[in-house]
Amino acid sequence: MFHKLDFNAGWVAVGALLFFLVGATLTTILPQMSEASWTTPLEGSRAYSEQELRGKAIYQREGCWYCHTQQIRTLEADTKRYGWRGVDAPISLPGEYVRDAPHVLGTRRAGPDLARVGGKYDKSWHKTHFNNPRDLVPGSVMPPFPWIVTDNGGQDLKNLIAYIQTLGRTRDWRPDDDYEE
Amino acid sequence: MRWFILSSIVFFVITATVGLLLSLKFVWPEFMGTAKWLTFGRLRPLHVNGILFGWLLAADMGLLFYLVPRLCGNKLWSEKLGLMTVGLFDLVILGAVYTTLSGQTQGLEYAELPLVLDVGVTLAWVFFGVNIFGTILTRKHKKIYVSLWYTMGAVIWTAAVYITGNFLVMFATGVNQANLNWFYVHNAVGLIFTPLGLAIAYYFIPLAVREPLYSHKLSMIGFWSISFIYVWTGAHHMIHGPISQWLQTVAILFSVMLIIPVWTVIVNFFGTVHGRWDRVRQDPILKFLMAGTTFYLLTCLQGPMHSLRTVNAIVSKTDWVVGHAHMAVFGAFSFFAIAGCLYVVPLLSGRKLHSVKLADNTFWLMMVGGLIYFVSLWIGGFMQGLQWNDPSIPFIDTVRFMRPFWIARAFSGVLILAGTILFFYNLIRTFGGTAGGETTTAVGTPVPATA
Numbered sequence: 024m025f026h027k028l029d030f031n032a033g034w035v036a037v038g039a040l041l042f043f044l045v046g047a048t049l050t051t052i053l054p055q056m057s058e059a060s061w062t063t064p065l066e067g068s069r070a071y072s073e074q075e076l077r078g079k080a081i082y083q084r085e086g087c088w089y090c091h092t093q094q095i096r097t098l099e100a101d102t103k104r105y106g107w108r109g110v111d112a113p114i115s116l117p118g119e120y121v122r123d124a125p126h127v128l129g130t131r132r133a134g135p136d137l138a139r140v141g142g143k144y145d146k147s148w149h150k151t152h153f154n155n156p157r158d159l160v161p162g163s164v165m166p167p168f169p170w171i172v173t174d175n176g177g178q179d180l181k182n183l184i185a186y187i188q189t190l191g192r193t194r195d196w197r198p199d200d201d202y203e204e
Numbered sequence: 205m206r207w208f209i210l211s212s213i214v215f216f217v218i219t220a221t222v223g224l225l226l227s228l229k230f231v232w233p234e235f236m237g238t239a240k241w242l243t244f245g246r247l248r249p250l251h252v253n254g255i256l257f258g259w260l261l262a263a264d265m266g267l268l269f270y271l272v273p274r275l276c277g278n279k280l281w282s283e284k285l286g287l288m289t290v291g292l293f294d295l296v297i298l299g300a301v302y303t304t305l306s307g308q309t310q311g312l313e314y315a316e317l318p319l320v321l322d323v324g325v326t327l328a329w330v331f332f333g334v335n336i337f338g339t340i341l342t343r344k345h346k347k348i349y350v351s352l353w354y355t356m357g358a359v360i361w362t363a364a365v366y367i368t369g370n371f372l373v374m375f376a377t378g379v380n381q382a383n384l385n386w387f388y389v390h391n392a393v394g395l396i397f398t399p400l401g402l403a404i405a406y407y408f409i410p411l412a413v414r415e416p417l418y419s420h421k422l423s424m425i426g427f428w429s430i431s432f433i434y435v436w437t438g439a440h441h442m443i444h445g446p447i448s449q450w451l452q453t454v455a456i457l458f459s460v461m462l463i464i465p466v467w468t469v470i471v472n473f474f475g476t477v478h479g480r481w482d483r484v485r486q487d488p489i490l491k492f493l494m495a496g497t498t499f500y501l502l503t504c505l506q507g508p509m510h511s512l513r514t515v516n517a518i519v520s521k522t523d524w525v526v527g528h529a530h531m532a533v534f535g536a537f538s539f540f541a542i543a544g545c546l547y548v549v550p551l552l553s554g555r556k557l558h559s560v561k562l563a564d565n566t567f568w569l570m571m572v573g574g575l576i577y578f579v580s581l582w583i584g585g586f587m588q589g590l591q592w593n594d595p596s597i598p599f600i601d602t603v604r605f606m607r608p609f610w611i612a613r614a615f616s617g618v619l620i621l622a623g624t625i626l627f628f629y630n631l632i633r634t635f636g637g638t639a640g641g642e643t644t645t646a647v648g649t650p651v652p653a654t655a
Contacts, residue, residue, distance in 0.1 A: 028424075029347050032340050032356065039357040039431045043364065043395070046435035050454065051368070051387050054380075058448055061380040083311035086245020096444035098517055103595035115446040120378030125311035128382045130441060132521040132592075133230075135599045157233070162604040164233045166244045 065118030078186025092129035139191035142202025208266030219254030224617040230610040281338030296324035354403035361395035387438035401537035410652035418475030426468035440511040459511035466504035488563040496539030524585030558633035573619030584609030
């Protein structure tokens, strides 16, 4: 049967497309219909404020997501490493991400994961850190971002910090509510 | 088609330079760090998009404009349309240089370019597809050689994958969007650059070694199995992540099955060269082709291994994966494209290659540079992954640990860039033609025989 394909370009093209479509449909279209958690925001979560969205746009513009993931995986090491003051970080759920477009799950950890970073550090820490990360963390390879601190009279910095402080807060995972401003 | 190759090698040099700059930033984070336009987060998409589209896709298209008509026994369907394709495509790439550096991005891996440039790429691809299918449908040789199957497959799959990854993906959010994004990224490599690279290798390996293809049947099995299996595996980028277990398991199963198409290709290529390795020693083109084949095998053995849950828990999100990705795009598919350019440019310009010795040096610079690159990141990445799995080690210690590996990587970048510049110089001199002399390539027939 396949021998005929040697001579018929049309069948090669149609066959290649059909074979492709089987897997494409079952792995991209089926899951968004079968997995409700992919499209339903987690209960108790709220939409981003305008300021937080502007901050997220800076996160996107500067490519923060190339080096920072936002996902606590189903690995014990992840929950321990990204925990804080003796409390383990909760594992990420699909519902946490529904309001993110573009998504910021990331793929590479040149720097640490940020899914639970909201409230770990205060404003002044972030300001110094963005200006030059090595002032606070010797050995860091994060680029300096002095323009984030100075642009728009400091408004960019405020927006970005507002966004960062939301990360993980939907889960309200600190028993003592000891989040930094 | 010469314009495609010419523009692709220009972008190869530029984006390889950007790659070296990026690697230096890991060693000196402040290096060019206070200039907005040259910060890591903006140079990285320039490097990635520039290499994938500016160099590799353009070079592949140029080479296919050469080999498809030869396999069909006729001329390119429309030379004018071909020129329009190059013009449009290069405009898009130039636009992309501006948008990435100014921080305009859709914020999705491989899909950073803004909508208007996406439309440009899509149009250019439609032009390309029409031209290719036009040529194939009016062919004189009735039997379709395997390179043409891969080319047709690539034209169709690329259209579907690119539209999903750049347009449809914008309608989704969160995990759903991530799933589409990884579907695109993964298939960009597997269903765009793999079939294009294999089309080129299937054409040039038999010709360069002057032997018939080892097995027609194997090439058939390889083609149909990859067209069925590859597309299922996108979710293996999110193993252990916030995504359904069944989808992870499906991705792992199909990732492992990918060994089937890879194996058929490898056996076929090595089988064709079997007993003729003396010719590989003498010919830099064959060296590129066979080193590319070997890297292809290694990449495709790594891939299924990474997808296994236990291995993934160590290597995922580390520099190991960066080493793996560079072996695929640089070590395998760029090597194929380089070999194709070295073969075709002399024929296009009616002269001998400016210097075979220079091509040989290019090979060794890239080979040694590539190996240092891959191996240093594998070792460093694997060890860093192990350290991450021990929460008592502070994160910053695992970063400091990487420094020697990043220094080695930057050094390898110097070698690779040097090779790229030699390659560029060699081809420009061949195009420009001060070397003189008629081409003496001893190819009896432009169509590889099959056994």
